[in-house]
Amino acid sequence: MTESSTLAASAAGVLEPAAEPRRPRLVGNGRGGATVRGLGYPIAAFVLLLAAWELVKTLVPENGVSIGDQRVLPRTSDGALPHVWAVLTVLGEKDGKRSVGATLLHTAGFTLGLALLALVLGTVVGSALAVLMQRFSVVERGLLPYVIVSQTVPLIALAPLVAGWGGRVVIAGQPWKPWMSIVVIAAYLVFFPVAIGVLRGLQSPAKASVELLHSCAAGWWRTLLHLRLPAAVPYLLPALRLGAAAAVIGVVVAEISTGTAGGIGRQIIVFSQQSTGNAARLYAAVIAAALLGVVLTTLVGLAEFALRRYSRPGHSSGDIR
Structure with a gap:
């Protein structure tokens, strides 16, 4: 058994919750x-x-x-x-060369791709900030208030600013694309619950577990890998669910605010202009946008299934550095 495996096993032994009595299994x-x-x-x-x-x-x-x-x-x-059945039947109506249902499916796929990118970017940035704040208490005291205050800025006011700044950015010789602004705007909503959740999880291991690894000559990096990050998983997963919903909201609002075509947000505006006598198309687009949140949350559920070995209760909490 390697040294890393020994440290992980030792920490797991300290963190393991007390065994519960077995309950009779009902047929x-x-x-x-x-x-x-x-x-x-x-x-x-x-x-x-x-x-x-x-x-x-x-x-x-x-x-x-x-x-x-x-x-x-x-x-x-x-x-x-409109009636429920009117919203369902409108999906078969023609919308140019395609049906309304096909148009919504195409635009929803575009928005879903941007929401996934925003979820990944927000998770990476939020997790990195959480690790930084856990490592240095002075960073937490100085940065955490601004992380909280950042969520008070209206997204509809932030979107034009990000789009304007992005127009002046060139990455590896490639100009900034409009969809990149949408991803950044949506990631702005995602990073907050992830940063708070991961920070809480990194601080959750019991002091005895941390001291045990230190007694085995494990530094901060090994303690992070073998103790703090596994302990943070049960806190990360609910944050990802919130982040998934926030990513869809951010992308839709950013598409509307920046006027970017191709996504479900812009399609909502188009259908709202056509809904003078019948709002069935508009409702169909809004429901399609809502279903995107369900799809993205389901994908997060797959991540929960993959990380289920870490999703166990019983970790002691404490303000640990």
């Missing part, structure tokens, strides 16, 4: 049943949402409900709130 209550229930809840919630949609469409007058000059319930005409 028919295996992983298959849990998986079915896990899939059934979101499907049931989606069905209830559609039912509520149609209920509002049926009960609320087309002009909505107003008390005096104040509208308290929205309009439910086809131009404001």
Whole structure:
């Protein structure tokens, strides 16, 4: 067994939570049943949402409900709130050379690719900042307040600035592309939950675990690799879920703010200009954008499955350097 393996095994022994008594296994209550229930809840919630949609469409007058000059319930005409089946059937309508469904699929694929890049970039930057803040307490005290304050800047105000700065940047002789600005803007939303989550995870190992590795002549780098980073995984995964949703939001808002064509954000603007009498196309584009968040979160779920060996509770927390 190598020295690195010995250190990792020693730390794992200290971090391992106390064994819980085994519970009797119930027949028919295996992983298959849990998986079915896990899939059934979101499907049931989606069905209830559609039912509520149609209920509002049926009960609320087309002009909505107003008390005096104040509208308290929205309009439910086809131009404001189409039927569910109208949104589904509009996918087969022609939109130039392609159908509406094909157009949404093409633009959603473009936006999904940018959201993935933003998620990766934000995760790398956020994790690097977290490691830096964990290593140097003075950096944490000086940088963390600005990391928090950075999220108060409105994204719609930041997008034109990033696009303007990017127009003056040249990387390896290649000019800055508009999609690069969109990735940077979306990554700006992603890095915050990742940085906070990873920092909390890096500080979570018990002091006894850190002292054990130090007694084995392990420096900061080995302690980081064999103890702190594995302990940070359970904190990173929820942050990635938040980051995945933020990446999609950031890309869509950036596409709209910068006027970049090819993505679902720009397609929402196009369909909104066509929805004078029927908003079915606009709703279809908005739902497609929402489904992108589900797709990206599912991809993060695959990462959780790959890192499931580290996703165990019982790590002691403490302010450790």
